[in-house]
Amino acid sequence: MKNCRLTPEELSWRCNPAQFKFTTTEELAPFGETIGQERALSAIDFGLDIKDSGFNLFVLGQPGSGRSSTIKKILSTRAAKMPSPDDWCYVYGFAGAPGPSYLRLPAGKGAELKKDVDRLVERLAEDVPNSFESKEFAEQKKKVTAGHQERKKILFQQLEAEAKQYGFTLQQVASGFILVPVKDGKPLSQEDFEQLTEEEKEHYHEQGTALQERIEEVLGEVRRLEEEQREQVLELGREVLQYTIGHLFAELEHKYSEFPNLLKHFDLCKQDIVKQIEELHEQKAPAVNIPGLETGQQELSFDRYRVNLLIDNSSLEGAPVVYEANPTYFNVFGRIEHVIHMGSAVTNFQMIKSGALHRANGGYLILDCREVLINIFTYEALKRCIRNKEVKLEDMAEQYRLIATVTLKPQPIPLDCKIVLIGTPELYYLLYRLDPDFRKYFKVKVDFDERMKNSWENIHQHALFIGSKCRDEQLRHFDPSGVARMLEYSARLAENQKRFSASFSEITDLIREAAYHAEREGIDRVSAHHVEMAIEARSYRSSKLEERIREMIEEGTLFIDTEGNVAGQVNGLSVYQLGDYSFGMPSRVTVRTFAGRGGVVNIEREVKLSGPIHDKGVMILSGFFGERYARDKPLSLSASICFEQSYAGIEGDSASSTELYGLLSSLSGLPLKQGIAVTGSVNQHGMIQAIGVVNEKIEGFYAVCKVKGLTGKQGVMIPTANRKNLMLKKEIISAVEEGQFHIWSIETIDQGIEILTGVAAGERQDDGSWPKDSVNDLVERELRKMSIGLERKITTRQRRPLRRPRLRR
Numbered sequence: 130m131k132n133c134r135l136t137p138e139e140l141s142w143r144c145n146p147a148q149f150k151f152t153t154t155e156e157l158a159p160f161g162e163t164i165g166q167e168r169a170l171s172a173i174d175f176g177l178d179i180k181d182s183g184f185n186l187f188v189l190g191q192p193g194s195g196r197s198s199t200i201k202k203i204l205s206t207r208a209a210k211m212p213s214p215d216d217w218c219y220v221y222g223f224a225g226a227p228g229p230s231y232l233r234l235p236a237g238k239g240a241e242l243k244k245d246v247d248r249l250v251e252r253l254a255e256d257v258p259n260s261f262e263s264k265e266f267a268e269q270k271k272k273v274t275a276g277h278q279e280r281k282k283i284l285f286q287q288l289e290a291e292a293k294q295y296g297f298t299l300q301q302v303a304s305g306f307i308l309v310p311v312k313d314g315k316p317l318s319q320e321d322f323e324q325l326t327e328e329e330k331e332h333y334h335e336q337g338t339a340l341q342e343r344i345e346e347v348l349g350e351v352r353r354l355e356e357e358q359r360e361q362v363l364e365l366g367r368e369v370l371q372y373t374i375g376h377l378f379a380e381l382e383h384k385y386s387e388f389p390n391l392l393k394h395f396d397l398c399k400q401d402i403v404k405q406i407e408e409l410h411e412q413k414a415p416a417v418n419i420p421g422l423e424t425g426q427q428e429l430s431f432d433r434y435r436v437n438l439l440i441d442n443s444s445l446e447g448a449p450v451v452y453e454a455n456p457t458y459f460n461v462f463g464r465i466e467h468v469i470h471m472g473s474a475v476t477n478f479q480m481i482k483s484g485a486l487h488r489a490n491g492g493y494l495i496l497d498c499r500e501v502l503i504n505i506f507t508y509e510a511l512k513r514c515i516r517n518k519e520v521k522l523e524d525m526a527e528q529y530r531l532i533a534t535v536t537l538k539p540q541p542i543p544l545d546c547k548i549v550l551i552g553t554p555e556l557y558y559l560l561y562r563l564d565p566d567f568r569k570y571f572k573v574k575v576d577f578d579e580r581m582k583n584s585w586e587n588i589h590q591h592a593l594f595i596g597s598k599c600r601d602e603q604l605r606h607f608d609p610s611g612v613a614r615m616l617e618y619s620a621r622l623a624e625n626q627k628r629f630s631a632s633f634s635e636i637t638d639l640i641r642e643a644a645y646h647a648e649r650e651g652i653d654r655v656s657a658h659h660v661e662m663a664i665e666a667r668s669y670r671s672s673k674l675e676e677r678i679r680e681m682i683e684e685g686t687l688f689i690d691t692e693g694n695v696a697g698q699v700n701g702l703s704v705y706q707l708g709d710y711s712f713g714m715p716s717r718v719t720v721r722t723f724a725g726r727g728g729v730v731n732i733e734r735e736v737k738l739s740g741p742i743h744d745k746g747v748m749i750l751s752g753f754f755g756e757r758y759a760r761d762k763p764l765s766l767s768a769s770i771c772f773e774q775s776y777a778g779i780e781g782d783s784a785s786s787t788e789l790y791g792l793l794s795s796l797s798g799l800p801l802k803q804g805i806a807v808t809g810s811v812n813q814h815g816m817i818q819a820i821g822v823v824n825e826k827i828e829g830f831y832a833v834c835k836v837k838g839l840t841g842k843q844g845v846m847i848p849t850a851n852r853k854n855l856m857l858k859k860e861i862i863s864a865v866e867e868g869q870f871h872i873w874s875i876e877t878i879d880q881g882i883e884i885l886t887g888v889a890a891g892e893r894q895d896d897g898s899w900p901k902d903s904v905n906d907l908v909e910r911e912l913r914k915m916s917i918g919l920e921r922k923i924t925t926r927q928r929r930p931l932r933r934p935r936l937r938r
Contacts, residue, residue, distance in 0.1 A: 133846075133873040133880060137866045140857045142583070142626035144616045146609035146657075153606040153654055154596030163199045164590040165581025165631060173203055176573030177547065183570050185515065185548040187498070189557040190577025193634030197495075197551055200575070204450045204493045204549070211448035214491025217542055218242065219437040219478050223397045228538035229478035232391060232436070237443035242391070243436045245381055252377055253402075253431045260373040269365050277358040281351050288347045296336060299344075308337050308344075367403055374402055398434050437479045439463075439542075440487050448492035453485035456496050458506040461485045462514070463522050465537050481539055486520050489546050498552030498560075511548070515570045518544050580628040583620065587629055591616055591636075598637060604644040607655040611643065614657035618664060621856040624824065639663055671710035675829075678705075678714055683836045687774055689715050691837045694800035697721060699885070701772070701787035702808040702826035702845070703779075711822060713829025715806050717773040718784065720791030724915040725767030729792070739779045746782030750789055752813035753878075757905070758912050761897075765916040768792055782810040783820035789878055790885055797907035799886040804843035805873075806830040807881065809851075815878040819850035824857055831861050831870055839864065844871030846881055879905075 151157060163170060169190075176186040190196040216239025218232040234242060285299075292299050297308045298316055309316045310333045322330070378395050385391045442449070453460055463484035467474040485494060501507050506525050514520055519541035550571060557574070560567040581587055592612050599606045607615070618639060622630035630636070642663035647655040681687045689700065700715045729751055734744050747770065755764055770788050772779060786809040794801045808826050810818040827845045834843045847855075852874050864870040875881045879890035882904050891903025899906035 133875050133884065135852065135855075135865075135872040135874055137862050139852060140855050140862050140865060140872060141859075142617065142620050142856065144588070144613035146613040148588075149592065149609040149612060151592075151609065153608055154592060154599060154612065155606040157593050157596040159600070160590070160593040160597035162590060163195060163202075164594065165587050165629065166195070166199065166577055169196075169199070169575050169577045170203075172573060172575040173200065176575065177203075177207060179573075182518070183515070183572050185571045186550070186573045186575050187557055187571045188549060188551045188575040188577065189554045191553065191579055191632065193632045194577045194579060195631065195633045196575075196577045199577075200495065200549055200551065201450065201452065204495070208448040208450045208492055209446065211492070213442050213445045214448060214545075216240070216438070216442055217440040217483075217487065217490070219439055219481050219539060220394055221433040221478055222540070223401055226540070228540060229437070229481065230394075230540050231439075231542050232388075232394065234388065234391070236445060239436075239438050240441050240443045242385070243438045245384070246434065246436045249377055249381060250431045250435055253374065253434070256373050256377065257370065257402075257431075260369050270362055273358060273361045273365065277354050277361075281354055284347050284350055284354075288344065291343060292340060296333065297340060308340060310337075370403060371399075374399055401433075402431075432477075432479070435479060437481055439481065439483045440490070442491075449489050450493045450495070451485050451489035452495040454497070454500070455504075456485070456501050456507050457504045458510060458525055459484065461496075461507055462510055462520060463487055465522060465524060465539075476537060478537060478539070481522065481537070484520070486514060486544070486546065487542065490520070490542065491545055493547050493549060495549045495551065498550045498556050501550065502556070512566050512570055514544055515548065516566075517541075520544050577631065579631050580623045580625065581631055583625075583627045583629055588616060591619065591629070594633070594636075595640060598640050599644065602641070604641065605647045605653060605655050607640075607643075610657035611655040611660050614660040615639065615643075617856070618660065621824065624822070624854045624856065626853050626856065639667075642667065668710075671707070672712065674705070674707060675712040675714075679832060679836060682715075682833055688717055689833060689837075690717075690803035691834050691843055692840060693803050695803055696798055696800045697791055697795035698803070699787050699791045699794070699801050700803060700806040700830070701784045702806050702830060703784075704822045704825055704829075711825055713822070713826035715830050715833055716775060716784075718770065718787050718791055719773055720768060720770050720788065720795045722766060722768045722792065722795040722911075724765055724918055726765055729766075729768045729770065740781070742782050743779050743784070746785030746810055747788060749782075749785060749811065749813055750792065753789065753811065753815055754792075754912075756813060757815070758909050762913065762916050764912065766796075766912060768795070781820075783808050785809075786811040786817055786878065786881065789815075790882060793878075793882055793904060793908055794886070796911045797886075797904050798911070799888055799904060799907065801885045802842070802887075804834070804840060805885055806845045807885070808845070809848040809875070809881075811878060817848040817850075817875055817877060817881065819848050819854075823847055823851045823854050827855075827872065828858060828861060831864070834870065839869045841869050842871075843869075844873060846873045846875055846884060849874040849876045 169188075173186065173188075176184055186200075188196050188200050213236040216234045216236055218234065218239050219229045220232055222229045232239075232242075289299055292308065293311070296311055298311050299308065310322060312321075322333075325333075378399055382392055382395055385395075461484045463486075464482050465476055466480040466482060467476045468480075469475075485496075496511075501511065510523075521541040522537075522539045524536050548571075554576075595607050595612055595615060598604070615636065616629065619629040619636060620626060622632055622635060639660065643655050643660045646659040646662045646666075647653075650659075652659075678687070682689045690698075691700075697720045699718050699720075701718045702713055703716045704711055704713050729747060734747065739747075751764075754766065758764065770791065772784075787807045789811055790801060790807060793799075806826075808820055808823065810820055812818060827847070830843075830845055834840075855872075861870060865872060873884055875884070879892075882888075882890050886904060889900065889903050891900040891905045893899060893905070899909060
């Protein structure tokens with residue numbers, strides 16, 4: 130027991146405040162580095178430096194490990210040294226284009242172009258109508274019209290003269306011309322025509338037929354003249370319009386002469402204006418009257434020639450770093466908005482809105498993996514953009530409509546962006562296993578560690594971090610004792626004396642809480658006392674259930690003995706997980722053994738209250754007994770193991786050594802000390818293996834012993850492999866110093882059974898036997914006794930004569 134007992138110095142790691150050379154953290158330089166994440170930082174540098182397709186980053190780590198803040202800080206630093214990306218604009222797609230076309234301009238030129246084009250459109254709306262109302266245009270148009278009117282007048286005069294020669298006169302009606310017979314210089318009415326002789330009627334009919342052909346010829350010539358007049362007027366309008374818009378566009382063409390695509394767009398605009406001259410000059414109402422549709426004349430509009438500035442990087446210094454907190458499909462890839470006009474949803478290229486991927490083009494886009502996966506369409510669309518190297522705006526609701534509708538199809542914008550996904554390790558490995566595309570498009574794994582080494586460099590970095598956090602949030606600064614206690618708490622979170630936790634969200638919250646207690650006391654520095662107050666207050670807020678269970682143990686509702694000796698009964702240690710809070714409590718484990726061949730029966734398993742890992746630990750016990758006690762004889766043992774007063778599921782193998790001690794005690798008849806609790810898993814060779822949350826287990830049993838009364842003989846046995854994980858409270862360390870409580874670390878079952886029984890376990894001798902009255906000797910003798918007794922029963926049963934059944938008459 131003395132050799133395995135741990136000293137107070139071994140129960141925790143203590144940070145010496147004297148090693149710090151500052152009075153408060155206010156004197157320290159600003160914190161500028163990431164602590165203890167060399168592997169992750171190396172992966173980030175690699176992923177950002179390599180330019181090949183598919184080398185996007187997946188940053189995996191637990192929340193609070195600094196993964197988000199670190200990647201944002203690194204990207205911001207890199208982006209500041211990069212050139213600002215180009216502006217992107219959408220313009221009207223003229224004939225031949227499937228939809229709106231994009232224009233790519235240097236940063237700042239997009240806003241300048243939009244301003245210039247808006248001014249151009251205003252001048253077009255003013256100058257074009259005025260050009261058709263000018264005196265010069267009216268005179269030219271009048272001259273063209275008068276010439277054609279004169280020619281038509283001559284044609285009608287010639288036709289009138291020919292009609293007189295044939296004995297007719299012409300009368301103009303709404304549908305054209307009609308021929309009226311003339312006799313003695315007077316037009317004949319219908320009654321007068323009926324009184325004529327048949328010969329006269331026939332004469333007029335023949336002459337009228339010949340004259341009608343001539344009328345058709347003249348009317349055809351008139352229509353040709355009218356079309357010629359119309360074309361000349363239109364050509365005159367084109368000349369006036371070209372002159373009007375020519376000087377308006379000339380200034381822009383000169384200003385943007387270095388951008389061929391923009392000059393081509395200006396040419397298309399001018400061609401379109403000229404092409405639509407008839408509509409601009411004389412708008413006509415629809416030929417068909419549609420109910421609900423306005424048929425009046427519409428004002429001239431030049432909005433189609435405006436520019437939709439999709440991305441404006443004029444105020445950007447360096448490359449963009451965009452973090453989209455809500456990565457819905459429209460927030461990431463943009464949207465095409467609609468307005469309701471007369472009962473219909475209408476849109477145009479000016480209603481195209483950018484998404485996060487547009488804004489991050491030429492820089493970096495950061496997305497939360499979980500948010501991406503829970504938003505429909507986003508993940509698959511993101512992979513398409515990476516694969517095709519373009520951002521394509523689509524109406525995702527279109528595929529779910531019963532009726533296809535006409536909508537905009539903007540030209541996809543080329544994509545040059547490094548995408549960073551942030552998620553947990555579970556999400557990374559889930560996607561890697563289930564999605565073949567994931568490993569092609571996110572090839573760089575940035576793995577943030579949950580722990581870091583306990584080194585002077587990291588200790589110093591923690592002090593800088595605390596100082597920067599106090600400075601940034603205007604909190605009270607820490608003195609050396611406060612920093613030292615914060616570091617001890619970090620080691621407790623890591624459950625390792627040689628490691629610190631990388632859960633900086635926990636550390637940051639404790640900084641705020643400790644500063645609050647210092648402010649409440651009116652002290653300008655945060656010391657270890659305030660950090661301790663914050664830790665205790667945090668524990669108190671969450672420990673209601675822990676106290677209730679402890680009260681039930683104290684009142685005797687739950688049976689836990691901390692004094693005396695009982696055979697086949699031992700105190701195991703369990704951990705209750707309640708979300709953000711966990712605590713340890715003892716559990717009574719009882720074992721009963723008897724002759725038989727049923728093996729070890731786990732009652733929890735039989736009633737389905739145990740998990741697979743716990744069941745595995747129980748099954749290992751059979752291997753241990755077979756290897757140690759059944760080399761020369763069969764193992765004739767039946768045993769039942771039960772966690773008393775346990776009504777919920779049990780998982781984990783940390784109680785396997787506890788169960789084995791109970792079996793050895795029950796078989797040997799040696800009582801176990803109830804003041805000693807046990808934890809640790811065991812293998813088939815009897816070696817004690819490490820377990821988790823060892824500090825909570827020790828503290829839980831100490832608290833129970835404290836309320837029931839410390840005797841100086843109580844304590845906990847832990848695996849030797851867990852010594853480095855001890856970060857116990859000062860209260861327990863003080864109790865150990867005073868001899869009121871003890872911690873033993875053991876490596877084998879034999880060491881543990883000696884501590885629990887006070888009897889030597891014994892080592893196998895050369896002849897295969899065990900030292901007399903040792904634990905192993907008593908166990909083997911009992912097993913041999915069970916085996917012999919069971920064999921006798923079987924032999925006696927086999928020698929009994931068979932009874933013949935009686936025949937009934």
